[in-house]
Amino acid sequence: MKTRRRSSLFHRGEPFVWLTGGALVLSVFMIVGLLVIVVYQGMGTFWPGDLVRLELSDGSAVMGELVQEETYQPQPHVLKPLTKLQRAAIAQAGGSVRRHQLRTGNFDVTNTHFKWVSDFDVSQTSRPKWALLLERVEYGRFYGIPAAFVVDGKEIATDPAAVIAKLDRYHGESRERAKQIRRIGEEQAGANDRERGAQRARTEAEFEHGIDSAEWRRADEHYESVQQAVAKQALALNRKSAELGRQNRRFKLRMKTADDAPKDIVAADIVRYYTPNRLGFVEKLGIYSSRWGEFLLDDPREANSEGGVWPAIIGTLVMTLVMSVLVVPFGVLAALYLREYAKQGLLTSIVRIAVNNLAGVPSIVFGVFGLGFFCYIVGTSVDGLFYAADAADGNPTFGKGGLMWASLTLALLTLPVVIVATEEALAAVPNSMREGSLACGASKWQTIRRIVLPRAAPGIMTGMILAVARGAGEVAPLMLVGAVKLAPKLPIDASFPFVHPSRSFMHLGFHIYDLGFQSQNSQAARPMVFTTTLLLIGIVVALNITAVWVRARLRKAHKG
């Protein structure tokens, strides 16, 4: 008798449950792993660690924060000068040695920010109670012991506690003066802008009416009066600024490095100071949050490796929003034509394939296109029409990278995502809806606007979410079309027209690249790389959550 053959394991499909589950687990694992690294490293950056002072076997001493430690196998020539005892200890440990990396700061004294110290080199470890950490406006951190507080060249305090008390007393007003000096600088820059504007008006008058025409003469007179006013103002501002600077130089903190070398630091140059070894958890938490606050809300300092990323946050947000505003309507219209109006056939298939392939073009190619087409061709023509005088001065307005061109370039880059998602959303709208509307005597456009688009809106939002995530994280094309290391002005401000499409801007993605790979001191900046990455991910997640929330509301409005 013939029995029915049992279906094999393969046919029953159990292996596929494992295969699919395994694939999911693997991808979740990788994503979560990446996030954990970024969050762990990024969150830890601002935590104030203890300061350790290490006395080395050669008699010198170093002080700083422990950054990392590792085990390595020393080369023979390193072992040679060691004592027998040390060598025996190393041999017992299998020939490997632990070493610690110390952030030693004091770049202006030592020309280095970090130092590796092997265990066998350390003769004594201590945590000096009064070890003081200074975050400075220039040259990064300074680690040392307070020796004295100096006013007008006289030491008015020498006991560490008293020195810090004096620093507490004078630091605030010194910083206030420094801020005033910066504001004076901005005022001066504004005055210079005014003068340049008057000069440009004169040049324009010359362009249009010729030199010595009535218009030119009027503009010239105006320019001259502005010039005089600005010069007078500059004199006053200079005097004020010099006075403030002189005041600030009166107050100095005298520090001793781990090696007992003295160093004077102007109080006004200190951004933040604290004695980590004396701080409790709550005080450390205070410093931690104050650093986060500075990071989120301040301008960058020291080639971006210190200070905040506020301009980059604003730049990223504005660029992403402008990009969405450009790409969503454009992509939705294109998808509407493709799905609702165009006769389906070979041509639409070719268009679809082309759009999909556009998504596979390397993003740097879009950057090159944006630079060549938007900046050089379109931008230069716009300049020729509206900003001829400036452009002639070699000072292009739109003929260079800027917010507008960067947003357009990224809009182009993310267009396929929006088109594909919209097309799918449109295809998912049941035909019975369209027929019902058309049967009511609605035109095709009315049907699209009143029935199809509202139904497809959540799907379109999905496309937008994907586009935003892609666009906000993109760096390569931005380097060509408008993102800069340090932008003098934000792309949005309170002056008309509020959003300034021609301005170059800072961007978190570019900031990360710049910190991690372009800065001279990329090791000191590495914690900032993680923190900035964390921030960028946070912003993308925040944008997405907003969009998902809007989508959920749309869904609810259209479902039962």
Add this chain to the structure above:
Amino acid sequence: MRQQTNRPWSTSRFVSEDEPAGTPTTEAASGVFQAVERGLAFETAVHDALRSEDAVVEITGFNLWYGDKQALFGCAMIVPRGKVTALIGPSGCGKSTLLRCVNRMNDLVATVRTSGAMTLTGDPIYDPGTDVIELRKRIGMVFQKPNPFPMSIYENVVYSLRIDGVRSRSVLNDVVETTLKGVGLWGEVHDRLSDSALRLSGGQQQRLCIARAIAGEPDVLLLDEPCSALDPIATQRVEELIQTLKGRYSILMVTHNMQQAARASDYTAFMYLGRLVEFGPTEEMFLKPKLTETEDYITGRFG
């Protein structure tokens, strides 16, 4: 009432174009199915009572092709004013196709070609100059599966007014109230007009779709198996609704349910393989049809 004598079937224009010319037309008699299956021409058996009816829609010698495949062959019939006309026939015989031709929904199918003529209160439906949108505004249509729009009950009812740009709240409110009362839905939904229509039950949805179709005061109402997705109770309510709409509206309704045709309709047309076989008052069709084939189908001996 207009007395029409020149009925579409009095002219012999229902010979399909791909039939060889000169094929002898067999008078309504037995062997109609075989004749149809062999591709022979024949004449629709029309009952005399129709000659005195006033036609809202008039269909003359209408053929339709889906690509190369012909789906309608020389169809000729009328939709009498203020009456309910049922279209019956086995699945795939072209009932929906014929119905959808009246408001030119078949224009949406790219491969469709037609020949022959239709008129709506005397105005040509298939003229190059016909404005399809204006035409559809004069015709209400209800589909097999309820398809309320994803918006509020209120907006569903006034959809056809909205697309005409009617803004006045009082006008819209009046239309919503009278129309919903007309379909017997007012009592059930008057306190939740702004709720999503998709939250209604299937039967309520279908009555809402009928409300939507009649809100624009159409000349003719097309119903394509309006009850086939509903349970018996909801079906009964829709049937009762059709009875109340009769008189005010001229209704052309496709149905698979013989009892429904018998209960709800004044006239019945029987279709077979794209041809209109017999057309007459429902009572006569069910009690003493001219053709045995009609009797066989109605009594369930066939199809």
